[in-house]
Amino acid sequence: MGQGRLPARLGLACCLLLLLLGGSGGLGSRGMPRGPWEEEQGPVAEGGPWGRARYEAVKKHLRAVGALSKQYWQYLACKVWQEGCEEEEEEEEEKESSPSPGLEADLNEQLHGQHLAKEVVVRAVQGFLQSPQPQKALVLSFHGWSGTGKNFVARMLASHLYRHGLKSKCVRVFISLFHFPYHKYVDSYKAQLKKQISETVQLCKQSLFIFDEAEKLHFSLLDAIKPFMGRYDNKGQVDYRRSIFLFLSNLGGNTINEVALDFWRAGRAREEISMEFLEQRLRLELLEPAENSYAHSHLLEENLIDFFVPFLPLEYHHVKLCARDAFLARGLPYTEAALDEVARMMVFVPKEEKLFSAQGCKSVSQRINYFLP
Known part of the structure; x- marks a missing residue:
């Protein structure tokens, strides 16, 4: 990594982290992100220590910020310095590659x-x-x-x-x-x-x-x-x-x-x-x-x-089943007459028997567009 690019990336990282740390609440009086300590305060807060409830709120906020900043730095280290990425990828793959019994x-x-x-x-x-x-x-x-x-x-x-x-x-x-x-x-x-x-x-x-x-x-x-x-x-x-x-x-x-x-x-x-x-x-x-x-x-x-x-060629009643599935997949009602009409749109071969759909079930899902209201 070039020396000129490193400071720029570090500066970007620091800016992003500052935004993250101050990221709760609305804008304060100077346009900066406002935390729970800058909210409108009552008499107790003005002249002495915060109330117990406000103290607990701040603790909770700081814990959340700490957890987020840790995740952010892990993400940043992976994307900028290509460090610490392997464990994340392996964990993701372990979740992803489990065969389904269905x-x-x-x-x-x-x-x-x-x-x-x-x-x-x-x-x-x-x-x-x-x-x-x-x-x-x-x-x-x-x-x-x-x-x-x-x-x-x-x-x-x-x-x-x-x-x-x-x-x-x-x-x-x-x-x-x-x-x-x-x-x-x-x-x-x-x-x-x-x-x-x-x-x-x-x-x-x-x-x-x-x-x-x-x-x-x-x-x-x-x-x-x-x-x-x-x-x-x-x-x-x-x-x-x-x-x-x-x-x-x-x-x-x-x-x-x-x-x-x-x-x-x-x-x-x-x-x-x-x-x-x-x-x-x-x-x-x-x-x-x-x-x-x-x-x-x-x-x-x-x-x-x-x-x-x-894969065997599909017959008329198979095409009707494909049409039924297409209607159901789009949440549309259907009738036997509609399924027959979709099947009759297909070309069947051989010329004498007209037994097999020349296209199988391909384009069946497009043909039900004729039945849309």
Whole structure:
């Protein structure tokens, strides 16, 4: 810190402290802050000692000022001299990073038409959090059409893990085309990404990293973060085993939809679709030598992804449930006719059956604006 800047900061600190110490009451006769001893005084105060009540009031005031000034100096030392900040940050993080037991209940109530996603996410996350010493970070890969609930589940998981949800300093969200738009800068992106992940894990023992539009990530970016997701070798100074990585992708959506459509045509309920059957089909599609980042990265080949989480296409009655939730979230009354009207606004495919919502539940919350008075 330069010598010229230090006196200025000390002067600012002293001014602020003086304001704090004189900060109770209104303005006195000379325009200065007035404390309890400058209030209009009666005969007893004018000619002798204060009354007992006034004495106790002054004591209480001084104790409060002392406590505030101590907190202020701690804050000032942290912000100006970067001293004494660690304990405050650690205490805040300890409060923030406590997993909530209500994840399963909220998924059952608010996530519609996704029996497989509910089961896999709840089991994977609960098992990971309950493990005293996991061997590696938890890596989940969400797959399915847009609007089926991938981002919704990611937000819900963040809100149950951290007090401030996605705004927590322990959560980092990366959107491929927003954060890494140009392939010519991929080397710079790799360095930044590694640095951000490392710093977050050093700050928080349990961190959450969300990669949206993961199919658009350059394959070298996926390869760059492999060391954070692999088994812990005890060589580095930072332990990443308590981290959770979520990859959200539209890849595999067609395969998932084909399976759901085949079950419907065979007269079988979608709840009969098993994870074993669908995951096998999904893996085969992702391993095809197509022009996608997953095929060119080593995430699949090295089995770094712990669970593939399929999100099924949503049907008409699922869209109605999303519409109901949107009405309730805004405190608006609704009728079955209104829910039907919202659902009929959506486009359904295939062309013959018109079974699945092409947008899932995306834009449903905007469509209820038609029903506002």
